[in-house]
Amino acid sequence: MQSRASERRIPVAAIERVEVKGPKGRRLVVVLTAPEAGDRESLTVYSRSAPGVLALAHTLRQSLPIRDETQPRADGALLVTRVPVAKPATDWRRVALRCSVSLYLLAAAAMLIRGVSGAAEWYVALACWLIGIVAVPLRHGVRAGWEMARETWRLRTCGVLVEGRKLYSGTYEFTDIEGRARQLTDAYESAEQVQILYDPTAAEQVAQVGPRTAGTLAFAALVCLLSLAATVTLAAIGVAGPLAVLDVLPVGL
Structure with missing residues (x-):
């Protein structure tokens, strides 16, 4: 009980x-x-x-x-x-998400009140607020780019190169340094034998076909930086909407 x-x-x-x-x-x-x-x-x-x-x-x-x-x-x-019963650790990510949602709802309510009261050009602030919402899905691009860059860097620094044998289309089998058989799926490869670079220290399988990591690392960094810039810009536009409602910033942004 x-x-x-x-x-x-x-x-x-x-x-x-x-x-x-x-x-x-x-x-x-x-x-x-x-x-x-x-x-x-x-x-x-x-x-x-x-x-x-x-x-x-x-x-x-x-x-x-x-x-x-x-x-x-x-x-x-x-x-x-x-x-x-041990109290669970505070999930600060969930707390931040709830606070963000609460602020957005309060901002929407404030803009609606200003609109009903006849405030001039309140729809400009509402448009900024709606544009700022796009930053929420874009943050997944930041996280995906960061995870890709981190995994690629681990492969670059801790990876072990082994031989992979084709099982069927796009799927290869390789044996790790502990003698266990593993599988890797790469839809872009079709050769019978390939070189597979994998990280033996990772808890989950981190591997790729081929020893080269510079191109993947550069692409991951580019995705992370572009997504971060877009997220920050859209978030700033979204914050400008409520500030315009509160007359902190001019409405004619």
């Missing part, structure tokens, strides 16, 4: 019986064993799924040991252990 602060682990030996309660059968009650029948503690689990509660109750009942009524019981509450 898990909550935000802790997790309670209940061994089957500590359970006296399992009951399904509630008007719709969505409450599972776990009654713990105790030396005296009147001292038994119960724990309750709530669920939105009544069939799920019934299935769990059925499984637990099948797992319970068979006890006589006169058989002495241990205190089941002492067998229940509590383990603190």
Whole structure:
């Protein structure tokens, strides 16, 4: 049983019986064993799924040991252990995304209010705001270019060159330095045997056909820089829209 602060682990030996309660059968009650029948503690689990509660109750009942009524019981509450739940690390990327979306929605509301109130040329600010939204998909180009450049640089500095054999069209098999067989797909190659450069230190497979990396590295850097410049420019245009609404910048941008 898990909550935000802790997790309670209940061994089957500590359970006296399992009951399904509630008007719709969505409450599972776990009654713990105790030396005296009147001292038994119960724990309750709530669920939105009544069939799920019934299935769990059925499984637990099948797992319970068979006890006589006169058989002495241990205190089941002492067998229940509590383990603190570790708080997950803050996902700053998600926080930044939520803040950005909130700011964009506030800016849209401000522009709509200015438009309804009859402010002159408010549509110019709205156009800037809409253009700035294009920066969101363009940031994926920045990330893709950066990842390509990083992988290519790792191949350039840590790569190992091995022989690759053609399996079928565009797919080659090679053996790494640990003797494991791997496959690489390259739709632009058709030769029976090629040289494959791969990084043995990478957690995921990073490989390419051919030993040359200068061209790929230059292309990745170009994609990253162009996408970054376009993203920054569009983001600046998008920010200029709300600033124009607030009369920080002139509307006639």
